[in-house]
Structure formats: structure tokens, C-alpha cells
Amino acid sequence: MLNHAVKKIKIVMIEKEITGAEIARRAGVDRSSIHHVITGKCRSERLRQVIAEALGVTVDELWPEKPPKIQKYRKNTNTYERDNQGKGEGN
Incomplete structure (x- = not known):
């Protein structure tokens, strides 16, 4: 599976019509x-x-140094919470 950065780079390469060989x-x-x-x-x-x-x-x-934080929707409370992807903050 491709990570977010790889997908983004490939999309931009297609949009700009440039290949890895040209770079x-x-x-x-x-x-x-x-x-x-x-x-x-x-x-x-x-x-x-x-x-x-x-x-x-x-x-x-x-290549952002830190991945963007993702907000998860909590159905039972009708609120959003930040997902720190299991890193830091008490883990």
C-alpha cells in the first residue's frame, strides 16, 4: 500500500506531466x-x-515531518476527537 506522501507525489507528477526519468x-x-x-x-x-x-x-x-492529525467522529457523543495515531500524549 502506498503511503500518503507517495500518492501525493504521483498525483502531482501526473498533473505536471513529468516522469521520474525526467526528474x-x-x-x-x-x-x-x-x-x-x-x-x-x-x-x-x-x-x-x-x-x-x-x-x-x-x-x-x-514530505511533511509530522503526519496531519486525523479527527475521528464519535457517534455516541456526536463529537470529534483528535487521533494522535497512538503516539505521545500518555501512550
């Missing part, structure tokens, strides 16, 4: 290097920057 040419690297950075198998700040620039967005837009 790799701009960076002077093999396209597998771009694929590994996009899928999270490798973390290269330089290649993240090249990918973001090629797509016309910031690195933080593609």
Missing part, C-alpha cells in the same frame, strides 16, 4: 534513485529538493 535527468542520477526517494526507501535531501522543484512545490508539501 532523474535533471538531477543527473539514475531514475531508480528518484524512485527510492519518492517511495521512502532512501532519504536524500538534495534529491527531495530536486523533485520538489521539478513539481513546483516545496519539500515540506511533499
